[in-house]
Structure formats: C-alpha cells, structure tokens
Amino acid sequence: MVDTHKIMIVDDDPHICEIVQVYCEREGFISSYSHSGTEAMKLLASFEPDLIVLDVMLANENGIDWCMNARSYTNAPIVFLSSREEDEVKISALSYGGDDYVTKPFSPGVLMAKIKAHLRRVSSGRRDQLLELPGLTLDFYAQSVIMRGETIFLTKKEFGLLSYMAQNVNRVVSSDALFQVTWGMESLEDIRTVAVHISNLRKKIEADPANPERIFTIRGAGYMLVARSALQART
Known part of the structure; x- marks a missing residue:
C-alpha cells in the first residue's frame, strides 16, 4: 500500500489555503491548514506533515521565524509562498530552513509540481537514510x-x-x-x-x-x- 502524503498549509489568507487544499486533494494528498503561527505549531505536532506550504508574512508574524522554530520539531520540506520578490527575503527564507520559494500570484500547477518533486526527493532519501x-x-x-x-x-x-x-x-x-x-x-x-x-x-x-x-x-x-x-x- 502506498502511503498518502500529508500537506500542511500555513497562510493567513483563507482563499489561498482553500486553493492549495483543493489542488492537494486532486493529487490524492491529505491536507490541513492554519491561519496563524500559533495554531500552525499545534497543528504541526498533531498532523505530522510530510511537507509544509508556508506564507512568508503571516498576520502579525514572520513566517521565516516560524520556520526556524519548526525546524526543532520537523525535517519536512518547507515551500514558502510570498508576494515578496526581493532577493534578501528569498535568501533569508532559504537560509533559515526553507527548501523552496514560490512568489504570488502563483500557478497552482507549478506549486503542485514543486511539492511532488520535494516529496520524491524525501521518499528516495528515506531508503538510504x-x-x-x-x-x-x-x-x-x-x-x-x-x-x-x-x-x-x-x-x-x-x-x-x-x-x-x-x-x-x-x-x-x-x-x-x-x-x-x-x-x-x-x-x-x-x-x-x-x-x-x-x-x-x-x-x-x-x-x-x-x-x-x-x-x-x-x-x-x-x-x-x-x-x-x-x-x-x-x-
């Protein structure tokens, strides 16, 4: 039996969460989302995701800081979503625990392709871990x-x-x-x-x-x- 991957979405925009969740379900993934960093940390512990889609700027919170804290509890790939295109932001996101960076507005198809690529990498790595x-x-x-x-x-x-x-x-x-x-x-x-x-x-x-x-x-x-x-x- 093939394991079903679990995708966790962290974004303060409900519309973004719903879009990503719909596309995740089309791919056969199980997904769950949270709108704040505090809620997301609780969800991280209970949901145990295989991959996290994370907004760089949450309401009154910094997604990069959340990523740094989350790295104490999970090694799941983290794909950042952001409307920020500055190189400094991208470098910080990838330097402090992120695995990929997708700018908004984004193509859901491209995001799914990136998610599947990271999941393949993780799955192949587990065989020789x-x-x-x-x-x-x-x-x-x-x-x-x-x-x-x-x-x-x-x-x-x-x-x-x-x-x-x-x-x-x-x-x-x-x-x-x-x-x-x-x-x-x-x-x-x-x-x-x-x-x-x-x-x-x-x-x-x-x-x-x-x-x-x-x-x-x-x-x-x-x-x-x-x-x-x-x-x-x-x-």
Whole structure:
C-alpha cells in the first residue's frame, strides 16, 4: 500500500489555503491548514506533515521565524509562498530552513509540481537514510543521531558537521574542510564558527562535553570522530 502524503498549509489568507487544499486533494494528498503561527505549531505536532506550504508574512508574524522554530520539531520540506520578490527575503527564507520559494500570484500547477518533486526527493532519501557506527547512528532524514536508544535532534549545521566527520570516521578532518562543506564557502581563516558549533554538538552527544570521548580536537589539525568512545574501548 502506498502511503498518502500529508500537506500542511500555513497562510493567513483563507482563499489561498482553500486553493492549495483543493489542488492537494486532486493529487490524492491529505491536507490541513492554519491561519496563524500559533495554531500552525499545534497543528504541526498533531498532523505530522510530510511537507509544509508556508506564507512568508503571516498576520502579525514572520513566517521565516516560524520556520526556524519548526525546524526543532520537523525535517519536512518547507515551500514558502510570498508576494515578496526581493532577493534578501528569498535568501533569508532559504537560509533559515526553507527548501523552496514560490512568489504570488502563483500557478497552482507549478506549486503542485514543486511539492511532488520535494516529496520524491524525501521518499528516495528515506531508503538510504541511516549511517550506523558502533554506539552511534545518524538518521539523515530526521537530522538526528541515535545513541543508547535515545534520539537526539540536531540543527542543520550541527548535523552537517557530524555527518561529514562520520563519513571520515577515525580520520582527522580540518576545520577549513568542515566549514567549507557545512557552510558552502571558504572559511577565510575564520574557523571560530566551527569551534562554537562543535562545542554545541558535544553538549548534545557527549556524556561529559569537557572530556569528550566521541569528538576529539586534534591541535593544529582539526577534529576527529572516533567509531567507539574511549570508555567503550576500555571495557
């Protein structure tokens, strides 16, 4: 049996919500909508959508801020709708958790094509979503790490750092390489950002962040993720 995808629509314009919902139903999707960020956050928890269509400017609220908050609870693709065409707005929307940006007035057919493309990408990614190491499993779909049976959710940058180190497990990776892979640009010798994010990552996955057993700092070289913690190695 094929799973029916669930689409969540967040827009303060009831007419827009109804249009998107009609087209979603034509595609066989289950949909639900909300007109405010507060309502939408409650709906997010109960509805558990596979994809979210989100207005950039909600009434008295900022959709981009809502997106940033929602990323703590979901990794579902977020497609922004907006009448704003400025590059700065688009860049902010895509930089702070958005996956796509569609300007109003929009073609419902084009929006549906984008929604289906993102759902295909997510579905194909689920087939190869886990990277398992001794005592540590990375879930690429949920952007989380599973340790001792507990799921720990990470930010996009934290997960990017951890996943790159996991793909180079037991090998030293330089701060410059981590910065370039995670931020998509040259570090210009300012690697303090990497150190801050590594520190935050350790707080989430290390039993004692001050004495790490997973992510080691290799002075003058970078960082190394070990396949087994020092504690495990001693037992």
